[in-house]
Amino acid sequence: xxxxxxxxxxxxxxxxxxxxxxxxxxxxxxxxxxxxxxxxxxxxxxxxxxxxxxxxxxxxxxxxxxxxxxxxxxxxxxxxxxxxxxxxxxxxxxxxxxxxxxxxxx
Amino acid sequence: xxxxxxxxxxxxxxxxxxxxxxxxxxxxxxxxxxxxxxxxxxxxxxxxxxxxxxxxxxxxxxxxxxxxxxxxxxxxxxxxxxxxxxxxxxxxxxxxxxxxxxxxxx
DNA sequence: TTGACATGCAGGTATTTACCTGCATATTAT
DNA sequence: ATAATATGCAGGTAAATACCTGCATGTCAA
Numbered sequence: 001x002x003x004x005x006x007x008x009x010x011x012x013x014x015x016x017x018x019x020x021x022x023x024x025x026x027x028x029x030x031x032x033x034x035x036x037x038x039x040x041x042x043x044x045x046x047x048x049x050x051x052x053x054x055x056x057x058x059x060x061x062x063x064x065x066x067x068x069x070x071x072x073x074x075x076x077x078x079x080x081x082x083x084x085x086x087x088x089x090x091x092x093x094x095x096x097x098x099x100x101x102x103x104x105x106x
Numbered sequence: 107x108x109x110x111x112x113x114x115x116x117x118x119x120x121x122x123x124x125x126x127x128x129x130x131x132x133x134x135x136x137x138x139x140x141x142x143x144x145x146x147x148x149x150x151x152x153x154x155x156x157x158x159x160x161x162x163x164x165x166x167x168x169x170x171x172x173x174x175x176x177x178x179x180x181x182x183x184x185x186x187x188x189x190x191x192x193x194x195x196x197x198x199x200x201x202x203x204x205x206x207x208x209x210x211x212x
Numbered sequence: 213t214t215g216a217c218a219t220g221c222a223g224g225t226a227t228t229t230a231c232c233t234g235c236a237t238a239t240t241a242t
Numbered sequence: 243a244t245a246a247t248a249t250g251c252a253g254g255t256a257a258a259t260a261c262c263t264g265c266a267t268g269t270c271a272a
Binding site for chain 1: 109110117119122125181184188189191192193
């Protein structure tokens with residue numbers, strides 16, 4: 001997983017909207033997705049290219065249409081690498097903070 | 107949670123490094139963090155400001171020092187909103203794809 | 213108090229990003 | 243074949259981003 005590409009791809013509301021749209025109905029065409037976006041088709045294509053580069057979606061050509069499918073694997077890897085690791089700290093946060101404030105930084 | 111701020115904050119290698127550094131040792135000062143960064147202190151401060159705005163870290167002043175603590179809550183919310191939702195699709199992806207390729211789009 | 217130290221604040225610049233318009237190509241239907 | 247449709251490709255611009263330098267402020271220690 002390329003964490004940089006994945007997080008940058010997720011760091012834009014249009015691209016998150018695209019993922020939500022595909023979550024509602026997988027396999028939509030570019031035209032269908034654009035109907036929900038309020039921007040030029042060409043702009044949407046650029047967003048989709050970034051999602052593809054991050055491997056968050058896959059596309060298939062069918063005739064003159066381009067179908068789009070979600071790939072949830074990178075999101076799972078984000079979870080493994082960036083969520084689980086820091087969740088373990090969750091309970092100890094207040095403890096650490098209190099210690100530091102008390103100057104007890106052994 | 108402001109998903110935009112959180113994902114944009116995570117979409118930069120320096121800021122992810124800062125989170126990793128704080129995961130190794132919570133409560134570090136700005137100076138300590140900068141020793142591991144290879145950029146001007148002022149640049150690091152700007153990265154930290156974004157992490158704070160995304161609520162991914164909290165800071166406390168102790169004398170002339172500024173201590174930094176990880177806040178894992180937004181990461182957990184990212185998981186709830188952006189990982190679990192799409193994980194459910196995981197098993198059905200190949201199914202959807204096959205159906206579309208066969209033109210069986212009922 | 214004075215010097216050293218940790219951090220804050222205010223611009224300045226080069227790159228990246230998110231849009232756009234215009235035109236080209238490829239596929240389908242008449 | 244021709245027209246309509248779906249998408250691809252090539253720039254162009256304004257805003258955001260990630261750095262930097264220079265200087266100011268606040269804290270500690272001698």
